[in-house]
Amino acid sequence: MLQNIAIGQYVPGQSFLHRVDPRSKLLFIILFATLIFLANNTVTYAILVGFTLYAAFLSRLSLSYILKSLKPVWILILFTVVLHIFITKGGTVYFQWGWFTVEEQGVRQAIFISLRLGLLILISSLLTLTTSPIDLTEGLERLLGPLGKIGIPVHDIALMMSIALRFIPTLMEETDKIIKAQTARGANFTSGSLVRRAKNLIPIAIPLFVSAFRRAEELALAMEARGYRGGVGRTRLNKLTFTWRDGVVAVVSVILVIVIGWWRT
């Protein structure tokens, strides 16, 4: 039983960030990502860094835990730094060794671009650390709601995503069971060439697929038995409500836009 498998990074909690409506958070992320790309000097970057750190503080999660989310990208950031120092030229020459120079623009770009990447990851992680996948998709659905008017089946999409989230643990459990059952029949998944190993996946892939197919059949039946007939005429249970916190987020957003707009060059 993989009952405890964590989907995404969500850490339950009651902090300010946890309790902001997911719609506000999603909109804010879009805005913030734009601002990151608009920032172009020390002051604006400093403001964004300061803000991100403050937001991290508001999440009530330990900073070291949050910084863990940078783990998959630190090589990337390092690489970015090295590359920009190599290829971006201009300004004062800080260092010279044969044809190789480190110049002011290079250092500047290296710092800014790696900050850009780091901030993007950090702010996204703050979102996913404080918002459950269910709330995230719910928020997304509500935000995209108006698209329904231009013929995009938002209802169906939302339902698909919610079914997908609901079934991930079940599918993982199923995979685990099938692997165990075939291992008990002597199957070996860990040795051999790539092609050999790919072939060894057949006894897992087929039962998994067949069971998904059977599941789809049964689930569809169960849905129709409960009166499902596509998105038309469906209502939705309302779970999201804006609070004063969302007001705060709105005000902060406006201030950030003004401040960045003012100081960028």
Place this chain on the structure above:
Amino acid sequence: MQITFDQVSHIYAKGTPFERVALHNISLTIPSGSFVGIIGHTGSGKSTLIQHLNGLLMPSTGQITLGDAVITPKRRLPHAQRRDIGLVFQYPEHQLFEETVAKDVAFGPLNFDLPTEMVEARVKESLEIVGLDYATIKDRSPFHLSGGQMRRVALAGVLAMQPKVLVLDEPTAGLDPAGRVTILEGIYRIHREQNLTTLLVTHSMEEAARYADYLLVMAQGQVALQGKPEEVFMHVNRLRELSLDVPETVALVSQMNQMLPDKASLPSSLYREEELIAHLLERLSVPKEG
């Protein structure tokens, strides 16, 4: 093959916030050739226990002896010896994958590098043990059989490895009464004919009472009771505490004994239905001479 558990514990997700002790210091001995019924509440550790037998799970502490092989937290069961342990999971029909029934049943034996001619003979034999006709079924797709037939094909797939120990996790779930009897009788027959050591995990006290000569009652990762069925069934209250029932026969006998004076009471060893009926018949029939 004799099976011994010595102080075995198993901890899932050790060192994470989700850590969970599923087996706690289990010690037990299963003599070669016995038919063991394993019963217990959901989550009591039955599946965890049986997965230790062929190395799907490793003990966190303690050691397991299977015949002359020893499994410890650091020593796996060698691949070749896994064949000796046939594990039939719950709803085993969900593991079918080949294009034909014969190929699917052959999967296990082939994985253990048995020569092809031998495999074919075994496939035939094991399909017949589970009551399917080799000639008519061998080339059919396993996905177009009925639920009960699929279950039997899956069972044959394990039997074809000719294990010495057969472990079954609720093999009759979802079958109709006749289907249950056929499968269980089939298992019981091979158990005796091939002198297997058989472990049957079941939620049905009646099934356990009918076939097992030894019972293990699991509760919260420990063995709460073990012994011959009549010994285990004597602990009616303990079983109730574990929210397990006693077989209907046992319940009936104990209810009757409450109403009967001591000298007329029924022996509590009457947990097999046939024996109970025979006993009652003997007591109730009009004496022949009379």
Place this chain on the structure above:
Amino acid sequence: MDSTFSPRKATKTKTLVINALFIAFTLAATMFINLRLPIMGNGGLIHLGNVPLLIAAFVYGRKTGAIAGAFGMGLFDLISGWTAWAPFTFVIVGAMGYVAGLIAEKVPGNRVFVYALAVVAALVIKIVGYYFVEVILYGNWIQPFGSIPGNVLQVVVAAVIVIPLVGRLKKIVGQG
């Protein structure tokens, strides 16, 4: 007891559920079935998310392929801290699924060859798509080349797993 496994005509609801399950498969395979390689490019991450994606495209066609890709991997980015990448993934991987499915559906001829062609097309979309995204993200034209080997490996590994399976899967669901 489950009744006999029998291919039934696909209803609209069933299609929706199948799409949902392939979103789940894609998301789960991306998230949990990882091989970490000691080379750069997306942090050296090889995941098997492309396996369900290609199966969806080849067995159920371009629509399911597109949905599995767009929502499966898009949702992965959204919920695992790659939120800024999510919109791009949505479009790029969605297009991969769509095109792979389209080629598999429309191009006649030897199946293995057609699937291989579809995989190559999907791979090109992935490489070109992410190249431009990364140019924006990293602010230079060289670094994005670093992710290409990883992307190629990911898709090729998936193709090696998927292509031999497709025929059998189609037969099982009664579409082959």
Place this chain on the structure above:
Amino acid sequence: MNEDNLLALRDVSYTYDGEDGQRVPVLQGVDFTIQKGSFVSVLGHNGSGKSTMAKLMNALLLPEGGTVLISGMDTKDGELLWEIRRHVGMVFQNPDNQIVGATVEDDVAFGLENMGVDPKEMRVRIDEALVSVGMDSYLQAQPHRLSGGQKQRVAIAGIMAMRPSVIILDEATAMLDPQGRMEVLNLARQLNRDEGLTIINITHFPEEAIYSDKVIVMNAGEVLMEGKPSEVFNEVDRLKQVGLDVPFAVRLRHALHSKGIDLPFVLHQEELVEHVCKLLLTK
């Protein structure tokens, strides 16, 4: 049509399209009625057509011959389809394959959302339904963290919220452990008793049928027997012939009775204990 007859099958037949295009008849001449507020059990071997029959009862399938009427509504009438499905709720065997929502409350809401119920009204009905199945403290729980019995109770809540008049349990207890089985069965009986709901319980466990008002026995697509439990289970040999079993007390009494011991028919174990003890004491 008789007011009390909530559900009526009139000479119903059904055929599936088989593997190679051949037609497989699975129901023939099925004809019975079910009274409002009754508890009905359906027994029958694997493949005898029980599930097919259940699907016919809420218009998931349409009969090939004959008619299926729910409170007088013909399932063939496309206009009434959604009304019929609201009236007739179904709980299926596999608890994992019928929960749609990512949380308990989402799942209970599903049927209401399909019906277009107002979101405010939904809240009320969800809470009510969860209380009636005893799962009100699990509002936000994720389904995969529930036990099998709890999942089935959530599935029942999802139906209860739609205010149905019939609930069909299609082997809803088959995948559960004894405790889960008791949970679900007791809930069904309680809903039948307290809320006047009609329950149709399809099962392989004859014990579950003891307390029903009517037992229907299916065999190879036909109704083999129909009647009170005491009538149906009295025919032990006939049931055995078609691969079915009878409750323990019935079986035991039958074994003794057929050997010439004078025991009246019993359904319940307590009665059997009483009769046998009496006999033993008078010996």
